[in-house]
Amino acid sequence: MTEFYAPLVVAGDRRPGELVRIERTAVRHLPDATNAWRIVYVSSDSRGEPIPVSGIVIAAGTAASSTPHPLVVYYPSFHGLGGQCAPSQQLLTGDEPLDHIQAALDRGWTVAVPDGENLGITGLGPHTFLAARAAGQVTLDLARASQAIPEVAQSNPGQAPIVLWGYADGGRGAVWAAELHQEYAPELDLRGIAAGAVVTDPGALVRSAHRGPWLALTLAGMIGLSRAYHHLPLRHVLTEDGLHVVRHAENLSAAQLLEQYRQPLERWCQRPDPWNDAIWRYVLTRESRAHAAAPSVPVHLYHGTHDRVVPVESGGGLFTEYRRRGVDVTWREYDTNHFRTATDSTSDVVAHLSGFLGRPAPSRRANPADRSPTDLR
Incomplete structure (x- = not known):
């Protein structure tokens, strides 16, 4: 496992979504996963610079069909800032929740799971937790890279229809991917997204959580955003003890942080x-500002009314904003907490994603093949 995640540098002429490494693997805890591949692919960071990102792609079968197998890019919630907490690693050890992935495989869909920027590949951390633009780009580029896997391409006659699914900061990544879609990856056949407990305003999250039971998330957010905006002196607010804490915390999983x-x-x-x-006001404002383009595909948002990690007003505000901007958006509330909502919503979310996949493909612009990662900002 260590050799596959060994450090590497991506040259500036590598294109977003390009495969760099691929290795067939087995996800033993998913009996329907007949094929799986760990991959490293090219994406872009918050400043548009090329970066390597790891992830895993899981297929329920390889049989060819008359239509492409749908692809679900599933972005899970926060796993941590470093260590062995990348989803592509935890799936192989059985430490990753499987309900959502299994539900998608049961439909015959291919599932791709990103590790996220700086999580997985050795020595690149800490993970850029809450950096939304990078999360959106990593999500879209995984959709590109998944379809470049030879076995996936051979079993699919043409480009696969794609849906995105994420929860909490994973939902944040899915939302930003949908907002960036027409600018960053217009050639992708994106049909819709589902996003739960979306973190829309990291500043509000920090202010609400900095004294509650989830206050370690504020430290994780400071570390993640300071890594994403490493060209800014964001750690100048820390004391000497604080700098020591950050050096230790940036290698921990979410459970260890809490x-x-x-x-x-x-x-x-x-x-x-x-x-x-x-x-910090500049960074938090930048991260809370919605991207200029509203999603051009349907969106399903959901949230728990008793969510104490991400207040329901966060997702509800996004729903209201999207309706105002003319987005085809639906909303559902669950009368439970953050963690139960993630599981109780599974069947409903899969039904929404299936509905999105059943709609006619929207018109798309051509692949921006002559543009470099730094142009796509």
Whole structure:
């Protein structure tokens, strides 16, 4: 496993979605997964620079058909900032929740799961948690790379219809992928997305969670965004103890972060409200601002009314905004908490995705083949 995730540098002439490494593997805990491949592919970071990203692609079968097998890019919720918490690794050890993936495989769909920027490949961390543009680009480029796998291409006569599915920060990545679709990857046959408990405003999340049971997420958000915007001096708000904490925390999983860091973020900062620092206000505003283009495909949003991790107002506000902008959007609330909503919603979400796949393909622009990753900003 270590050799496959060994560090590498992606040259500037590599195109987004291009396969760099591929290795056949087996997901033993998914009995219907007849074929699976770990891959490393090219994507773009928050500044449009090319980066390597790892992920896994799982297929229920290889039999050719008269129509392409649908592709679901499933972006899971926050796993951590480093260590052995990349989804493509946890799927092989049995530590990754399987309900959503199994539900998609049961439909005969191919499922692609991104690790996310800097999570998986050795030495690139920490993961850029809450950096939305990078998450959207990683999602779209995984859709490109999945269809470049020889066995997937051979079993599909033409381009596969694609749907996106994500929860919490994974839902954030799916939403931004839909907003970036026509600009960044217009050649993809995207049919729709489902996104639950979407984090729309990281600044609001930090302010609401910095003293609650999920306060470690504020530290993770500071670390992730400071890595995404590494050209800015974002760690200047930390004390010496804070810098030491960050160096340790950026290698931890989500469970380890929640277990080891139970003090408010300001405990490690030079001011009680680090999110009000001028540079941090700039970053948080940039990350909360919706992309200029509304999704051109249908969107299903859902949220738990008793969600204490991502307040229901976050997803509800996005639903209201999308309706105002003319997006074909639906909304469902579940009378439960953050974690139960993730599981209780599965059958309904899969039904929505199936409906999206049953619609006629929308018109798409040509592949921007002559554009480099730095042009796609």
